[in-house]
Amino acid sequence: MRAAVVGGAGYAGGELLRLLADHPCVEVTQVTSERLSGKRLDSVHPPLRGRTDLRFRPRDRLESADVVFAALEHGESSRQLDLLRATAPVVIDLGADFRLRAAGDYPRWYGWDHPRAEALGSAVYGLAELHRDALRDATLVATGGCLATASILALAPLFTADVVDRSLPLVIEAKTGSSAGGAQSGDATHHPHRSGEMRSYAPAGHRHTAEIMQELGLNGGGPVIAFSATSVEAVRGVLVTAHVFLDRDLEDRDVWHIYRERYAAEPFVRIVKSASGLHRTPNPKLLSGTNYCDIGFERDPHSRRLVVMSALDNLVKGAAGQAVQALNIRCGWDERTGLGFAGLYPL
């Protein structure tokens, strides 16, 4: 299968190219970047050294492919939708442009009106654990945001089991590494500012709140999602800590049953709640480069609060790996294809 990557100069695009380089069914035949046109891919993506001689090309030199991935700035892939669709019958977008089903959510959460609102209804949210069947014949896939992916996977089983007290807020604190901010530098990424940082960069109003509400089916009612995001001293990784109030008393084994029932057959979701050893709860550091999302939980012995922890690599399960998993499902391949890396330890 011939794949094109539009906007391949950034971190998500680079991660996608790294994963596809080991995919036995995919050959990347073209990668675009307006800024780096003519330069070799490995000049900005060192993992590709010795793996490809491809050079970036401009978008206006795109040729046909079997699948096209878009790894563009938010707001760009919707403007390029005609070009993407003319390039390949399957479009997989790593940006936010097609994640939300309601056009009215874009001015509310992103500050711009959607230029291609008519396409939102046909887009499939790329999270296999929620939309596997719809992905099988999707022509437009929108991979989930990294913080949203970790949050949704952490919480979906509790809503399916209908054990959440919807009258109380559901508080989600998400910590993220610097690569989630993209490859382009800004004032906040200047080393003296970023180094050693633990900064609350979105205490309220984070855009991923919209995805979380949509995918958990909460747009029609409670609980209120109280989402905050903090940047921490790491390059990769997301750790979500969600505080959920249950509507009944549950034992540990009850919660285990809920998560097992939902994720036992999922190849990339693991329940991590160990009573012994150093690694008792999910830790994003151990997931660097992998497509896993690890989920753990702890009951508050003094209340009905359940603390759910969820960890992933923002560039893999939170972006490029999720896209490859969606492609595998779309093509009828084993969805683990090209995603077998299990991580490094120690790291």
Added chain:
Amino acid sequence: MCPECDARVSVPDDVERGELVQCPECGVELEVVALEPLRFIVAPPEEEDWGE
């Protein structure tokens, strides 16, 4: 079954009463307290203390 998380716990054929085994899912240490039928109790967990 693990009394903590209800995971299936397998033991060697020659397991003895009083032996400690570990749950493959939640990692809890289990003490074998009966053989026929096989029954476990949770052994006291090791605590993590960061001195905070």
